[in-house]
Amino acid sequence: MKKILAIILCVCMVPFMVACGGGGQSGGESSDGEQVTLKLWSIATESDANRPAYLQAIEDYEAAHPNVKIEMEAFENESYKTKIKAAMSGGSSEDLPDIFFTWGGAFLGDFVDAGKVVCLDDIYANNYTEEQIPSVMLNNSSYDGKHYGVPTTFNIVAMYANMDLLKQAGWDKVPETYEELTKCCDDLVAAGIIPFGCAGSETWCVTEYLEPIILKSIGYEDLNKIFAGEATWNDPDIAKSVDTLQEMIDKGYFDPSGIALGNDEVKANFLAGKTAFYQNGSWNTGEVAGADFESSVAMFPVMNAERSTANCAIGGPSDHLAVCSESANADLAAEVAVELGKEICHYNYLNAVGLPAWTPDYDTSALEPLMVQIGDIVNKCEGMVLFGDTAMSADPAQIYLDYVAKVYGKEIDGQGFIDGLTKDLQ
Amino acid sequence: MNKMYSDKRYIILFLLPALILFCGVLIAPIGASGYYSFFDWNGFTDKTFIGLSNYKELFTSDSIGFMKALGNSLLLAVLSVFLQLPLALLLALVLGKNIKGERTFLSVYFMPVLISTVVIGQLWLKIYNPDYGVLNVALRAVGLDDLTRIWLGDKATALGAVFVPILWQYVGYHMLLLYAGVKSVPPELREAAMLDGASDGQVNRFIVLPYIKPIIKISVIFAVTGSLKSFDLIYVLTNGGPLHATEVPSTLMISMLFLRNRYGMGSTIAVLLILLCFGFALLINLIFKEED
């Protein structure tokens, strides 16, 4: 028996011993002259609106730098989160990309803390000016004053409206105050039109409805503090915001099927003229503009004029490229990532799938009018609050999303929401 | 020959591949999971030793909801044993009597087992679709509009809706196992009982069932541990939602690992899952021994 045990033990040790020996770097290639292939991971799958911008930017870059080849692999959004974290925790250079897509805020922050990301300060300082990339646009990917990410776009939560349906209910403009909005929704419901659609199976879609209401109730300064963990959730106006959302659900303003649907299905319903409004990120602008009805865009109205103005939005640059510190060609990859990010941003803007984080240095006269409309809204903004689940780190973000899901499922009311978050997130 | 067969070198040689594979991929990872379960670890930064805190938090925290997930999978195990198995047994008994079309029935009933779980999941996702799914369409067609539901989105129906395909898919599996048992009952036993005037039901009860008890035991073990392990279909259909209504330990573990970056906690769930599977397998063995 002892012998068997010994054998088993030896055998068990094998993977670990190999593990300890196998950490060596694969030989790095030099970046001058030689052909270099860089691996890029993104979420720009066939159905993703960002894909054309990625492909165009890569094509341009490869044309200008014939010695660099960029291989992109695209993953579906949810499974990408799993994949990139698993790859980062595995930690061997072979399985990691050189450049990877990441969300700003805490998502990238966790990787930065673990020393897995290349600092891009030198490249920004040497190759680009403040004119080109305003430092405020780098805030969501900066940690301890150092920049680690390249914003590829910039988005806010917008309320898209199907004006054809609104006209059927007797409205020829998008409601501007909350009273008007309720009146408009009542008229829509009376006309047999469902006002809103919201995907319950993807909780981030629910936050696209809830966060603007909270924002317009307590103002951007206070909400930023709460997301950053500097203030507690215990704020009666937040409870009131939650109650407002639930009231809207109770009054039949939301498509009841939405709770079981995904975002693509809900969006398809809006684009097919099934719901009158669709509140989601401004990356949808191109698709909405392409729908065969007259569309318009607005912001959720102010709820509490004492604490918030109309001129603030949920959003910011949340999509980024970053460079893996274990890349064999990290220096080159860093240069490529910044230039690529800038160009993706450029094409995304022209394709109306996002606002420009990088100041446009190209002709924008052919821009989609709906995009121009959003641009005007953004220009008036005094403050922004990054999407809550991006601003918080993974564990609290998930707890927060859980509570948001409970709100949509009407398992808790506003008081329960703030009590629960105050208790679980401190 | 015995001398040749006792040669240690051969014994080691023949066992080595299996031991390497088995220990390297199953046993060592269990050990590693056990080790990780004592740490607070996000998967890429340094681990902090926290003793049994993960275990304590798992059992006490409402926001994690482990007890509910465990309850769900135990409920699935109960349904599996008391609904799926009896149905499989009934089919096996009926088909075991040489009835017409036996082979066709058998082949069709076993078919779902061969279809990939992801395919079954996607298919049922479409069946349950609130607007265009065949279930709601059928209900509307026969005028039962009141019975239409948002099957996978409503907390009240989601768990049931997820269990149906899981139970359905493996009825054929258990049926075939039990059918084999029924077929292996010696015809003389059956005929002798018939001659003594036993009815069909009595033959089944006093001859067939005791004879196939070992197979029933295997079926029960597979049904229970299979329920505790269930993951794929739930992952495809609801991934534990809505509002954790369909959460089971495996889905909870995956969300701990990859959504919340809590590798320590995920490993804790992994360890508990393994212990539960072992525990139940032992318990079922004991119950069947007790009966003898």
Add this chain to the structure above:
Amino acid sequence: MKKTSKAKEVFIYIGLFIWLIINLFPVYWMFTFSLKSNPEIFGDNVIGLPKEWLWSNYSTALHTGNMGLYFMNSAIVAVSTILITLVVALMATFALSRLIWKRRKTLNKFFMLGLTIPIHASIVPVYVTLSRLNMLNTYWALIIPYSAFSLAMAILVCIGFMNEIPHELDESACIDGCGVFGIFFRIICPLMKPAIATVGIYTFLQCWNELMFANVFISNNALRTLPVGVQALSGQYTTEWGPIGAALVLATFPTLLVYIFLSKKIQESFIAGAIKG
């Protein structure tokens, strides 16, 4: 023999037919909606045969969805897994049931632990090890774990079959001058053919369906297996059911075809496993 009453027989057949339809209908529905356009699926022709047979759904699934490639990948992984499992399990079984040493029963029980271990529970450590060995994004990243997790069942089945091979065969072979390897390869292995079929089927079922490992261990699109491919395609075409249906059919029908032709054999092997186990 007593005759079962006519009424009872009818009742039994009605029951059997209902269950038959419950098992056939989803497959039938999948097949029909794979050939329909959205308006037909969503409109009034929900369960009928397609009015217009839309084969373009299949070309979408094959070209955009790469189903052919994923099918090949799944086949490569499945076949390799089955081969490795068989070789390793046969060798271990030979040591456990033929060779003579103390504690072999204990070791057998040790292997049987593998029957109850959930495959997902080892995902993190296995991932870390594979990554350190630079084996992620290769077929091996799936073949090795799948083989390991199929091993317990394979040994269980093989022991059942091998115990039935009379020891006299070994002895006469030994007298004829066969060594241990000779007996194993020339006498035992050829007689284990039914076991090989059974193990093959069990192993196939396990690795053909697996989703979680395949999703996490393979990031290279070109190496994806069918379950991951189907899942990805459904993510891309959430609102267009036709191509999803086509992908589901493509992922299912090859297996079903084999099953239709070999159903008796497959069932017999499956049953043999249960009895021997």
